[in-house]
Amino acid sequence: MKAARRSPGEVLPLLAIWVPVLVSILYVVGFTLYTVWIAFTPSTLLPEYGWVGLKNYVAILHTRNWNIAAANIVVYSVCFLALTTFLGLLLAVLLDQKLRGENVFRTIFLYPLAVSFVVTGVVWGWLLNPGIGIQKVVVGLGWTDFRFDWLVDRDRALYCIVLAGAWQASGFAMALFLAGLRSVDADLMKAAQIDGAGPLRTYRRVVLPTIWPIFIAVFVILLQFAIKTFDLAVALTGGGPGISTVLPSMVVYDFMFQRGLLGRGSAAAVLQLLMLVAVLVPYGVFRRWQTLKAARNA
Amino acid sequence: MAALRIRDLHKRFGPVEVLKGIDLEIDSGDFTVLVGPSGCGKSTLLNIIAGLEKASSGDVEIGEAVVNDIQPKDRDIAMVFQSYALYPTMTVRQNITFGMECRRVPKARQDEAVDRVAKLLQIEPLLARKPGQLSGGQRQRVAMGRALVRDPKLFLFDEPLSNLDAKLRVEMRMEIKQLHARIGSTIVYVTHDQIEAMTMATRIAVMHQGSVQQFADPDTIYNRPANLFVARFMGAPPMNTVTARLEGGPDGPVAVVGQGADAIRLPAPAAVGPDWLRRPVILGIRPECIAEPTRYFSEDPAATMTISAPVELTEPTGAETIVVLRLGGEKVLGRVAPDVRMPTGAVGRFAVDTRKICLFDPTTERLIA
Amino acid sequence: MRSTRIAVYGLVTLLACIYLMPLLVVVLNSLRSTPDIFRNGMIGLPHGLEFSNFTEAWSGLCIAEHCTGIRGYMFNSMMMTLPATVISTFFGALLGYAISLWRFRGDMWVFGIITLGVFLPEQMKLVPWVLVLRDLGLYNTVAGLVLIHVIQGLSFTTLFCRNYYVGIPQELMKAAKIDGAGFFRIFWRIVLPLSPPILIVTVIWQFTGIWNEYLYGVTFASGDHQPVTAALIALAVTVSEAPKYGVQSAAVLIAAAPTLFVYLAGGKYFMRGLTAGAVK
Numbered sequence: 012m013k014a015a016r017r018s019p020g021e022v023l024p025l026l027a028i029w030v031p032v033l034v035s036i037l038y039v040v041g042f043t044l045y046t047v048w049i050a051f052t053p054s055t056l057l058p059e060y061g062w063v064g065l066k067n068y069v070a071i072l073h074t075r076n077w078n079i080a081a082a083n084i085v086v087y088s089v090c091f092l093a094l095t096t097f098l099g100l101l102l103a104v105l106l107d108q109k110l111r112g113e114n115v116f117r118t119i120f121l122y123p124l125a126v127s128f129v130v131t132g133v134v135w136g137w138l139l140n141p142g143i144g145i146q147k148v149v150v151g152l153g154w155t156d157f158r159f160d161w162l163v164d165r166d167r168a169l170y171c172i173v174l175a176g177a178w179q180a181s182g183f184a185m186a187l188f189l190a191g192l193r194s195v196d197a198d199l200m201k202a203a204q205i206d207g208a209g210p211l212r213t214y215r216r217v218v219l220p221t222i223w224p225i226f227i228a229v230f231v232i233l234l235q236f237a238i239k240t241f242d243l244a245v246a247l248t249g250g251g252p253g254i255s256t257v258l259p260s261m262v263v264y265d266f267m268f269q270r271g272l273l274g275r276g277s278a279a280a281v282l283q284l285l286m287l288v289a290v291l292v293p294y295g296v297f298r299r300w301q302t303l304k305a306a307r308n309a
Numbered sequence: 310m311a312a313l314r315i316r317d318l319h320k321r322f323g324p325v326e327v328l329k330g331i332d333l334e335i336d337s338g339d340f341t342v343l344v345g346p347s348g349c350g351k352s353t354l355l356n357i358i359a360g361l362e363k364a365s366s367g368d369v370e371i372g373e374a375v376v377n378d379i380q381p382k383d384r385d386i387a388m389v390f391q392s393y394a395l396y397p398t399m400t401v402r403q404n405i406t407f408g409m410e411c412r413r414v415p416k417a418r419q420d421e422a423v424d425r426v427a428k429l430l431q432i433e434p435l436l437a438r439k440p441g442q443l444s445g446g447q448r449q450r451v452a453m454g455r456a457l458v459r460d461p462k463l464f465l466f467d468e469p470l471s472n473l474d475a476k477l478r479v480e481m482r483m484e485i486k487q488l489h490a491r492i493g494s495t496i497v498y499v500t501h502d503q504i505e506a507m508t509m510a511t512r513i514a515v516m517h518q519g520s521v522q523q524f525a526d527p528d529t530i531y532n533r534p535a536n537l538f539v540a541r542f543m544g545a546p547p548m549n550t551v552t553a554r555l556e557g558g559p560d561g562p563v564a565v566v567g568q569g570a571d572a573i574r575l576p577a578p579a580a581v582g583p584d585w586l587r588r589p590v591i592l593g594i595r596p597e598c599i600a601e602p603t604r605y606f607s608e609d610p611a612a613t614m615t616i617s618a619p620v621e622l623t624e625p626t627g628a629e630t631i632v633v634l635r636l637g638g639e640k641v642l643g644r645v646a647p648d649v650r651m652p653t654g655a656v657g658r659f660a661v662d663t664r665k666i667c668l669f670d671p672t673t674e675r676l677i678a
Numbered sequence: 679m680r681s682t683r684i685a686v687y688g689l690v691t692l693l694a695c696i697y698l699m700p701l702l703v704v705v706l707n708s709l710r711s712t713p714d715i716f717r718n719g720m721i722g723l724p725h726g727l728e729f730s731n732f733t734e735a736w737s738g739l740c741i742a743e744h745c746t747g748i749r750g751y752m753f754n755s756m757m758m759t760l761p762a763t764v765i766s767t768f769f770g771a772l773l774g775y776a777i778s779l780w781r782f783r784g785d786m787w788v789f790g791i792i793t794l795g796v797f798l799p800e801q802m803k804l805v806p807w808v809l810v811l812r813d814l815g816l817y818n819t820v821a822g823l824v825l826i827h828v829i830q831g832l833s834f835t836t837l838f839c840r841n842y843y844v845g846i847p848q849e850l851m852k853a854a855k856i857d858g859a860g861f862f863r864i865f866w867r868i869v870l871p872l873s874p875p876i877l878i879v880t881v882i883w884q885f886t887g888i889w890n891e892y893l894y895g896v897t898f899a900s901g902d903h904q905p906v907t908a909a910l911i912a913l914a915v916t917v918s919e920a921p922k923y924g925v926q927s928a929a930v931l932i933a934a935a936p937t938l939f940v941y942l943a944g945g946k947y948f949m950r951g952l953t954a955g956a957v958k
Contacts, residue, residue, distance in 0.1 A: 024861030028776040031769050031832060032788050038829050039795040042806040049805055058805065105690045108683075118945055119694045122701070125941035125948070127890030129907040130934045133914055134700045137707075137720045137923065147719035178697065186949050210682075239799045242892040246911055263801040268897060273805055280801040291797055361852050382858035394853035398871035407867070411858035455853075 043284070050277035058273060067278035076265065077279060080257045083169055084286070087258065088237040090170065094177040095233055096226075099184020104214060106185070107192045117189075121182035128179070132246025135175035136162070139247075165255040168248050172240070172256060175247055180236060184229050191225035192218060224301070231294045238286050259283045311373065312337040312495040313358065313463055318367030320353055320519075327353050329519040331367070335512070340489050340496045344506035345516035346542070351499045352467060354516070358497060359465055360384050372462050382411070384463075387456035391468040393448045395440035395455075402436040405455050426458045429488075446477045453485075457492075466498040470505065482508055503543045507531065515539045532595075532665060537674040540593050540667065546631065549599075549641035552671065553592040555585050564592050564668065567637020573616055576663045581678040590677065591669040596631070598662035599643030606662040613660050620657040634659070704934075707927035708732065715923040728924055735929035739922075741913045748929050750902050751909035755889055755936075757820045758905055762827035763884040769828070770835020770880060775869050777836070778843040779851050780861060789840060795833030800893050803830075811898055818903050823895065827888045834887070835880050842876035843869065878947045886937045886948075906933045 050068070053061045071077050102120050106113055123131065138144040141160035149157040161167035195218050203213045241260035244250065250257040257265075263283060267276030313335040320328035327350045335341045343351040356362040358369055360381035368375050376384050387408075395404050405426065406419045414422075427433045430450045440448055449469065456464055466485075470478045486509050489496055500506060506513050507527050514524040515538070523535035534540035540548040553564040555577060562577040562585075575592070598606070606613050621640070622633040625647060632643040632651050643659055651657050668677045699721075707715060708731050709724040737747035744750075773792070777785045807826060808817075816822030846869065854864045895905040904912070910933055913926060941948055 024776075024780070027772060027861070028780070028782065031773055032792070034829060035773075035792045035795065035832050035836070036788070038803075039791055039798065039833070042803045043798065045806045046802045046804075058809065102693065105686055105693075108686050110687070110690060116690055116694055117949070118942070119697050121945070121949065122938065122941060123697065125886055125937045126934050127892070127907055127937070129890070129892050129910050130930050131700075133910060133926075133930055134704055136914075138700060138703065140720070143715065143720045143923070145721070148721045151719060178700070182697075235797055241800075242907070245892070246914070260799065260801055263804075264893070264897075267804060277805055280799070280804070283799055284802055287797060287799060356852075359852070359856060361855065381852075381855045386856065388853065388856050390849040390853060392847055392849050394847065394849035396850065396854070396868050398868070407854075407859070408857035411860075411863060455857075 046277045047281055049273055050281045052274050054273040054277070056271040056273070063274070067274045068282070071262075071266075071275055071278050071282065074262075076254060076257055076262050077259070077282075079254055080259045080262045083256060084238060084259050087169055087173060087176075087240070088234055090173045091176050091180075091237045092230060092233050094173060095181045095184050096229060098177055098181035099229065100188050102181065102185040103188035103192055106189055117185075120185055123179045124182050126179070128240075128242035129246045131175050131179050132243045135171065135178070136247050139171050139174070162248065163252055165252050168252060168256045172244050172247055176237070176240065176243055179243070180233060184233065187225055187229050187232075188222070191222035195221055227294070227297065231290060234290045235287055238283065238290070259286070310337050311335065312339070312371070313497065314368075314370040314373075315354075315358070316368040316370070318354070318357065318369065319365045320350070320357065320362070321365045327519050328357075328364070331521055333514060333521065333524060335495065335497065337495050338493050340486075340498065340509060340511045341514060342498045342500060342506040342510035342512070343514050343516055344500055344503055344542075345522075347501055349516040350519045351501075351516050355465055355467055355497065355499045358463075359386055359388055385461045386463045386465055387459045387461045388465040388467065389452045389456050389469045391471055393440075393452040393469075393472075395448060395451055397440055399439070400436065401432065401438055401440070401443070401451050401454075404440065404451060405436075405458050408455065408459055422458045426454045429457065430454050445473050446481065449473060449477075449481055453488075457488075462495065464494055464496045466496060468500055469498075471500070471502070485509060504545070507543070515542060517542070533676065534593070534667065535676050537591065537593070537669050540669070544595060546596050546642050548593045548595050548667070549636075550591050550593045550669070551636060551639040551641060553590055553637075553668075555581065555588055555590055555668075557586050562586065564590065564666070565637075566592060566639065571635075571638050573618070573637045575614070575616075575661065575666060577668060578666060578678040581668055585668075585677060589671055591671050591674075593667040593669060594641070594661070595665055596642040597644045598665045599632075599634070599636075599641065600660050600662075601645040601649040602658040602660050604646075604660040606660070607664065612662060612664045614663050615658060615660055617656050617658050620651045620653055620655060623651050623653055632657070632659075704927045704931050707923055708931050710924050710927075712922050712924045720923065731924045731928035732932070734922075734925045735932060739913065739925055739929060741909050744902055746902075748906055748909055748913075748932060751904060751906040752932065754820055754899075754903060755905040755907075755933075758823045758827065758895075759885055759888045759936075762824045762831060762888050763881055765824075766828045766831030766835050766884055767877060767880045769832055770837075771839045771870070771873060771877065772865065773832065773836040774839025774841075774843050775865055776861075778840045779846060779848070779864075779869065789836070792833050792836050795830070796837060800830075804893075804897060807894070807898065818899050818901075820899070820903065822898055823905065826894050826898065827884075827891070830894075831884050831888065835884060838880045838883065839873070839876055842873070846872060875947070875950075878944060879950055882940055882944045882948050885940055889937050909933075 049058055051062055051064065052059055053063045106116060110116065139159070139162040141147065141163060146157060146159040149159070162171045199217060199221070200213060203217045208216065239260060240258055241264070244256060244258050244261060248256040250261055259279060260283060263276050263279040266272045266279055311334050313333070315331050315333040318328055318331040319326065331354060343354060345351050353362060357364045360376065360379060364377070369377060371384055371386070396407065399407065402423055405423050409419045409422065423436070427436060430453060432447065432450050432454060435443060435447055435451065440451065443451065452469065470481055473481060482505060498509065510527055512524065513527055513530045515522045515530060517538050523530055523539045530539060531543055534543065534548070537550060540550060551566055553566045556563050556565055560576065561579045562581050564575045564577040566573045566575065602615050604613070618634040618636055620632055620634050624631040627647065629644050630647050630649065630651070632645055634641060634643055634657065645651060669675060670677050703721055706722070706724055707720060709727045709729070711728050714725055735747055737749050738745060739747045741748065776782065777789045811817045811822045816825060850868065851864065854868055859867065890907060892907040892911070896908040896911070899905065899908070910930065913929060
């Protein structure tokens with residue numbers, strides 16, 4: 012490159028590009044590295060400069076909070092993923108039937124996404140509250156033995172978060188699946204029809220196999236939502252009953268701002284990040300492989 | 310005066326060299342067509358001339374000034390793109406004046422220039438419309454209007470007709486040629502279509518694999534192709550090329566195609582050097598130089614020679630009939646008048662225009678004579 | 679075939695009712711009196727319309743010892759969401775344009791790093807934000823939250839806009855450069871006029887996301903500087919001894935109204951944003 016003589020007309024665009032770019036990079040990379048570093052320091056209420064190695068991690072891994080949260084996040088993620096994908100796919104296939112009023116239905120299934128996790132949590136908290144919610148209504152209808160008290164049950168309260176989460180996110184899965192279904196070549200459906208396949212077989216053998224990349228995308232996006240879940244659980248169960256429904260994100264917050272242990276909180280945040288990395292890196296590799304394969308076939 | 314000069318231009322993308330030393334000199338007022346198959350580097354060359362891409366080495370001169378480090382906007386060029394690249398949110402008038410607006414030309418002069426160009430291209434009724442409301446041909450005209458309004462030193466056309474349907478393409482081809490004749494501007498025009506090159510150009514540069522194979526006027530390109538690539542690329546159907554042996558004869562050298570009883574002896578160009586005698590060569594002959602036996606190609610009876618050859622297949626196109634025949638055992642194409650019936654599967658007689666025979670070196674593939 | 683159609687419609691309608699139920703319950707309860715809800719549960723029709731719930735929620739409700747309703751918190755949320763949405767969208771468009779159309783050395787790296795920001799959990803950034811806000815003197819201010827959401831939002835807006843702008847043909851850029859237009863002129867005159875579809879998507883997405891955000895709001899603002907999401911949680915805690923479900927429902931409805939309205943007004947773009955942002 013030759014030494015560039017730059018006129019003001021060339022400098023201004025460079026500023027306009029690089030200032031936000033550098034801020035963004037500082038934010039994404041710098042903030043992450045800072046938190047990673049704090050996790051190795053003895054910081055409590057304020058960041059302190061020192062080195063304690065993996066002490067914070069060891070301490071975190073030995074707290075009951077974290078262990079419950081780690082177990083919870085696995086159960087929650089699996090159940091949330093299964094229920095949301097199932098509902099999303101069901102809704103997408105139903106809406107794919109050229110229904111009258113498709114727009115109305117789509118609006119209904121998607122509106123929860125516009126509602127905050129906080130509102131979702133509060134409202135589902137009421138519905139699932141056995142004293143005033145669904146249980147009370149069903150009992151009032153005369154079915155006096157009916158019990159739906161998961162919210163106050165230590166072993167089942169987590170599934171309440173799954174329910175509320177699936178209500179909120181299934182529209183999202185539906186939207187992605189529907190876009191996928193609509194992108195399937197119409198000639199493929201006609202060919203299957205001529206081959207004598209009924210609607211169920213057409214979906215199972217022809218349509219769904221062609222949109223499998225969408226399944227992967229839906230899984231990954233939902234999974235990273237699940238790992239980051241915070242507001243919903245705070246609003247719905249607040250981690251209770253007891254600490255039976257704490258999630259890693261809540262443990263981070265608890266350590267950082269309730270107990271004033273920034274080092275340990277950061278270590279928990281890094282562990283949470285590692286869970287995300289475990290989901291996203293394989294996906295990134297998979298996407299890369301896909302594009303390479305597509306490039307080779309082109 | 311050279312309007313555009315390109316000197317030893319190289320372009321590399323990583324390890325791949327897409328332009329391998331281009332040298333061109335284009336005179337003011339020339340209509341130069343860069344033609345070649347896709348991937349030959351012609352569009353890259355055009356982008357480098359425009360300043361939209363940087364060369365790896367070498368010089369571009371526009372109007373006797375080296376412009377290597379000059380921004381596209383300061384090169385005094387205009388360009389017409391394959392997709393027309395009309396600004397979709399602006400009206401036709403705004404599309405045409407945008408370049409002047411960027412250069413702060415006074416409003417009155419902008420309007421004057423638009424009126425002139427709109428009249429020239431007959432797009433006055435379209436000025437208030439958006440590109441989305443125009444047909445393909447109209448968009449093409451507007452794209453040309455945008456280029457013409459600036460009155461630049463150099464017009465660059467990047468496959469401007471390839472998005473039009475066949476009929477419109479022929480019409481626009483003629484219009485562009487007429488326009489060039491009228492305003493006498495210097496044009497560099499990129500296409501992969503050899504017919505466009507032949508019909509419009511005053512000079513053609515045939516490109517292949519990053520280098521210029523031949524740079525000459527259309528007549529030379531067509532009748533005296535510099536090598537086998539040019540011979541086979543220009544013309545549809547392309548030039549027939551068959552292996553032959555050169556022998557001496559009483560009236561000069563003779564090219565023998567085929568062996569034994571099938572062998573056909575054609576007079577070779579006298580210019581071929583004596584050291585080629587008794588050596589294999591590649592003989593090139595255009596299909597239109599093989600015609601029905603009653604055809605006379607020239608006043609000079611020696612120019613026309615009659616041969617017998619087995620006919621394999623005929624393809625009537627209406628205006629003429631393409632004949633597949635065996636010339637000394639090798640398959641070649643001939644073009645005969647449509648009312649002549651050729652006996653498929655039997656031996657037919659043909660007239661051959663011996664003046665247009667070309668000989669190529671089989672190893673270097675270059676024209677010998 | 680006919681019976682299948684009926685089954686499909688039946689199932690879809692049933693599911694629609696289930697998805698609508700929470701909203702319906704909140705709407706109905708916001709019109710019911712608290713004793714009525716206590717007696718008959720959350721799910722039931724109102725006996726008479728208690729519009730007073732709304733006035734109390736708006737200006738009288740006690741949240742964390744301030745008895746001024748959610749009015750102030752709604753105002754905070756607006757003052758946070760509107761500027762943050764506009765600023766982050768503007769810079770996202772500019773960056774998306776620079777990355778996809780103007781191109782510069784290392785643009786793909788920049789894009790990759792910025793998109794990573796979409797996935798990073800907020801928890802990773804809490805401690806650095808504490809320091810940055812403290813040093814800038816923006817702790818416990820709405821301006822601090824705006825700053826956070828602008829920078830956080832850049833990742834999303836750049837991703838959206840870049841993915842849209844790659845669809846603009848490069849030849850348009852070439853034509854503009856030959857016409858003599860520079861970076862900003864091309865942006866203003868050619869790229870922005872083509873952008874309304876993606877800007878609407880981005881604005882809707884940013885507005886919804888920022889309005890609904892809770893963690894930053896509760897961490898970096900306190901007392902009456904908090905956004906309405908934080909206030910709702912505080913409210914749920916405050917009233918847990920003597921719940922006023924009717925008033926609380928009204929408050930929830932008011933808090934959710936802006937995003938619901940934006941969703942209903944721009945639903946088509948909302949859906950497009952989801953698929954555009956996610957699948958690419």
